[in-house]
Amino acid sequence: MVLFNLLVIVLIFAFLFYLERKGVSFGKRILFALVIGIIIGAVYQGSYGIDSPVVKGTLSWLNIVGTGYIRMLMLIVIPLVLVSITSSILQIKDMKTFRTTGILIIGILLFTTVIAASVGAASALGYHLSAVGMPAGDSEIIAGQNIETKLDTFQKKSVQEQLIEIIPTNVFYAFTGQHSADTLSVVFIAILIGISILKIRQYKPETAEFLEKVILASQDIIMEIVDLILRITPYGILSLIVKFIATSDISSILKLVSFVAASYTAIIVMFVIHLLLLALVRYNPLHYINEAFPVLSFAFMSRTSAGTLPLTVSALESKMGVSKGIANLAASFGISIGQNGCAGVYPAMLAVMIAPTVGIDPFTLPFLLKLVFVTALGSLGIAGVGGGATFAALVVLSTMGLPVGLVGLLIAVEPLIDMGRTALNVSDAMVTAVITEKLTTKV
Structure with missing residues (x-):
């Protein structure tokens, strides 16, 4: 029977390969793999x-x-972070522009990401999401072979010590990803390289x-990979969802439905916050909704922030x-x-959901503060390509010392929430541009 199943x-x-050759869209193939799985x-x-x-x-x-698919995702995290952040900084024409408008735009983007991460974490806690009891994958899809050591380090070191460790003492060691702070170290290195150029x-x-x-x-090269x-x-989704459904009880499967509901709750809340931020700078939220709706609709249907850039x-x-x-x-920076x-709502929700599986209480203030900080900084390295949320989750979870196996599992339900996430990404870039225009005009 095993041979027949295979x-x-x-x-x-x-x-699936035939559908790809026939030009069937990526989203439809993902949905097909999900349903068949x-x-x-x-x-x-x-x-x-x-x-x-x-x-x-x-x-x-x-x-x-x-498992091979998950390992390939992990393989590309460090180089993707390095080149994405550096190239984003290089879009700035000169240091004077970077010190004024550029810094303001980046600051607003990161500020809203902090809020988004907080909203995502709150939504996950509110829905009581937990990965306990769900299959998190085999040991080879855990972030490193020493998760227990990373957990002990996380619990024993103060926030100040963990912040200091972001500055690497060995560039090459940071690129190995063996330490829990290595991903943030690569972010730090990329910023130094970009500013230096x-x-x-x-x-x-x-x-x-x-x-x-x-x-x-x-x-x-990285984008080709x-x-x-x-x-x-x-193919990865099909394999992962088959394993999940075949080896899970009904209560675990229902947790995915709750995850989708919690995701859209957080997305809607963030849209409302965007409108409130516009109101604070005296920009009519209703006018924004009217003018942004066509752009956000395209982003929702296309699921690509980069493709929406001209609009x-x-x-x-x-x-x-x-x-x-x-x-x-603002629009260019908003892509990455x-x-x-x-890079805000999704990774924070996953971290809160996965933390209990390694004995971390997600309700504790130190955990939540570090999560928000890591999520904001980690968002610097997320390119505006398909699968960006997956890479963001890998960055945050690996930096927090949490298992990453569940990321591959939840990719299966991504088509259901990625449309809303993409629209929110684009809205963030547009709101940032409007706020920056208002603030610089006043000055």
């Missing part, structure tokens, strides 16, 4: 039982795809131009009275910095 899976994989997992559990040798034998082979522009423009080409070329990983997402800039300039420079800077949905 043959069926291979045929489904082949059909649920059906197969339910059949396995109903026909054989959770502890059946047939199920275990089948899943042991299927884990090669699911901006300063070099002022007295050695030829050198700065060469360095920028190196960074952009590296980004092209990201694209390759995302292309196998349907975002156009609406800011022609409909909302934002100057060209601020509109372009402070994404409220993908």
